[in-house]
Amino acid sequence: MNLTSIELLDRLVGFPSVSDASNLDLVAFIGEYLMAHGVAYEVIPQPDGRNANIWATIGPRIDGGVVLSGHLDVVPVEGQPWTSDPFTLTPKGDRLYGRGACDMKGFDACVLAAVPAMVAADLKRPIHICLTADEEIRMDGARAVIERLGKDWTRPSVCIVGEPSRMKVVTGHKGYMRIDTHVRGHEVHSSNRYAGVSAIFVAARLVTWMEERDLKNKAEAEASGGAPYFDPGWTMLHVGTLSGGTAHNITALDCHFVTGIRVVPGDDGMRYLREYEDFVRREIEPAMKAVHPDAGVNITWRVGGEPLVREEDGEAERIARRLTGDNGIQVVPYGAEAGLFQAAGISTVICGPGDIAQAHQPDEWIEVSELTKCDAFLAGLIRECSL
Numbered sequence: 181m182n183l184t185s186i187e188l189l190d191r192l193v194g195f196p197s198v199s200d201a202s203n204l205d206l207v208a209f210i211g212e213y214l215m216a217h218g219v220a221y222e223v224i225p226q227p228d229g230r231n232a233n234i235w236a237t238i239g240p241r242i243d244g245g246v247v248l249s250g251h252l253d254v255v256p257v258e259g260q261p262w263t264s265d266p267f268t269l270t271p272k273g274d275r276l277y278g279r280g281a282c283d284m285k286g287f288d289a290c291v292l293a294a295v296p297a298m299v300a301a302d303l304k305r306p307i308h309i310c311l312t313a314d315e316e317i318r319m320d321g322a323r324a325v326i327e328r329l330g331k332d333w334t335r336p337s338v339c340i341v342g343e344p345s346r347m348k349v350v351t352g353h354k355g356y357m358r359i360d361t362h363v364r365g366h367e368v369h370s371s372n373r374y375a376g377v378s379a380i381f382v383a384a385r386l387v388t389w390m391e392e393r394d395l396k397n398k399a400e401a402e403a404s405g406g407a408p409y410f411d412p413g414w415t416m417l418h419v420g421t422l423s424g425g426t427a428h429n430i431t432a433l434d435c436h437f438v439t440g441i442r443v444v445p446g447d448d449g450m451r452y453l454r455e456y457e458d459f460v461r462r463e464i465e466p467a468m469k470a471v472h473p474d475a476g477v478n479i480t481w482r483v484g485g486e487p488l489v490r491e492e493d494g495e496a497e498r499i500a501r502r503l504t505g506d507n508g509i510q511v512v513p514y515g516a517e518a519g520l521f522q523a524a525g526i527s528t529v530i531c532g533p534g535d536i537a538q539a540h541q542p543d544e545w546i547e548v549s550e551l552t553k554c555d556a557f558l559a560g561l562i563r564e565c566s567l
């Protein structure tokens with residue numbers, strides 16, 4: 181059952197593992213493949229019971245291994261003008277088309293294709309395969325796996341996350357944080373509006389706070405140069421959705437809006453939450469409650485992912501540079517699981533086949549030559565881990 185990375189990519193793309201669908205059939209396929217090569221693995225179910233992650237270790241059961249990390253979920257295809265079946269890998273020239281071909285089943289396929297070589301090698305340092313669910317939405321798959329490192333399993337010291345980077349070594353990405361705001365107003369006929377609290381008027385002030393906070397960061401970054409290599413080089417605040425109110429002549433009882441914050445490495449996403457809470461509790465809520473005690477603002481939040489910060493003399497960077505020959509400094513504007521591994525104390529970089537420009541697009545593709553480069557990278561890694 182030795183398959184090439186292209187043959188494996190063909191199989192993987194055939195599973196429509198969209199983030200909110202089930203990936204259990206894909207996980208079962210990978211499990212059978214690993215078992216066929218005598219590799220023990222563990223399936224870590226997600227709380228939804230419809231998705232799972234895989235963790236496998238090849239080589240000695242000791243600390244200090246290298247994690248190869250990829251995600252199994254893909255983004256939806258609905259509404260996208262595909263010219264071929266997104267879940268059938270379709271070759272045209274040097275390109276292979278299919279949902280996830282680039283982001284990031286291409287890397288997953290290369291890692292699985294390298295399994296027989298990993299098994300045959302005399303590894304002195306373990307290689308761990310980590311394939312996760314739910315990267316595109318919450319990154320909870322990676323969190324569930326990372327929680328168990330050093331407890332149920334040995335603790336690795338290096339992680340290569342194979343997000344598409346054209347096999348360049350990426351040492352930085354932004355973090356992500358989401359804040360949900362629910363403004364609770366007090367409903368009256370608008371002819372009597374001062375006896376009510378308009379959730380929409382309040383939300384408008386809060387949305388403006390978000391924009392002004394973003395503009396303040398922008399102005400500071402433009403004065404200081406901002407976060408090196410990032411474009412834009414500041415932590416950006418953005419309101420993505422807003423809804424509220426029921427009629428033109430009623431003060432709105434409810435208004436909901438969602439803020440996304442892209443945090444540059446070195447900045448602390450939580451400080452925006454603290455400043456925002458402070459503004460709401462001091463300057464907004466008292467006037468609302470003076471009109472009606474039930475009026476107020478609920479704020480909920482979650483950290484979507486930690487930023488990836490360039491490490492001082494990081495081992496992951498050293499290994500990836502040795503194997504790729506790439507000595508440039510690259511950062512990416514998207515979030516990834518790399519920041520979570522790094523936050524767990526594991527030296528981490530991103531290095532994977534394909535170009536992020538093709539990710540999430542209709543007619544997503546990856547070049548065969550990118551898979552070939554990744555195959556060579558993994559062969560080099562196996563050699564390094566056998567020394």
Ligand SMILES: [Zn+2]
Binds near residue numbers: 251283284315343344
């Ligand atoms: Zn991805």
